Amino acid sequence: MSKRRLMKALHLAVIVESKVSDGNVREQTNKLKFPFSIKEDVIEYEKLLQINSNDREKLKIMYCSIGGNDGRSHLRRILSKMLTNKLAIDCSWTGRAFEKDLTKFKVKNLQIISIIRGVIQNKYQLSDSVFEMDDQSWFRTAKTRYDRENAAKNP
Numbered sequence: 001m002s003k004r005r006l007m008k009a010l011h012l013a014v015i016v017e018s019k020v021s022d023g024n025v026r027e028q029t030n031k032l033k034f035p036f037s038i039k040e041d042v043i044e045y046e047k048l049l050q051i052n053s054n055d056r057e058k059l060k061i062m063y064c065s066i067g068g069n070d071g072r073s074h075l076r077r078i079l080s081k082m083l084t085n086k087l088a089i090d091c092s093w094t095g096r097a098f099e100k101d102l103t104k105f106k107v108k109n110l111q112i113i114s115i116i117r118g119v120i121q122n123k124y125q126l127s128d129s130v131f132e133m134d135d136q137s138w139f140r141t142a143k144t145r146y147d148r149e150n151a152a153k154n155p
Contacts, residue, residue, distance in 0.1 A: 046112065
């Protein structure tokens with residue numbers, strides 16, 4: 001690991017530790033219960049992000065700390081920690097696939113996604129199109145991941 005990368009990692013660890021040592025962050029993290037498993041939790045958290053810019057900053061720090069080898073793996077790791085596969089099945093990038101089914105929703109315009117986009121694009125210099133293709137792919141394959149997860153639990 002280069003000296004620059006090591007210093008960056010240490011700096012990030014100090015920031016995360018200072019934020020985690022704050023009682024409010026711990027309290028908020030306990031309330032959130034990631035990954036989200038129902039649509040209502042996502043909607044409630046979106047409202048919280050609209051009101052409080054501190055929560056947006058905490059979320060950015062959390063996303064940065066998850067890490068990955070490249071932009072795609074970092075994105076997939078973040079999404080898997082934010083949403084269960086069962087919930088991801090009911091999501092669509094543009095929402096067109098579920099126009100008749102109101103229980104499902106689009107995720108393209110969620111603040112959670114825009115924060116993920118900012119973190120990933122700043123760290124890996126990905127274009128919008130690459131980010132969107134990777135994001136769409138993750139949601140498209142949610143059913144397969146869910147089926148494999150259940151097959152492993154119930155052999």
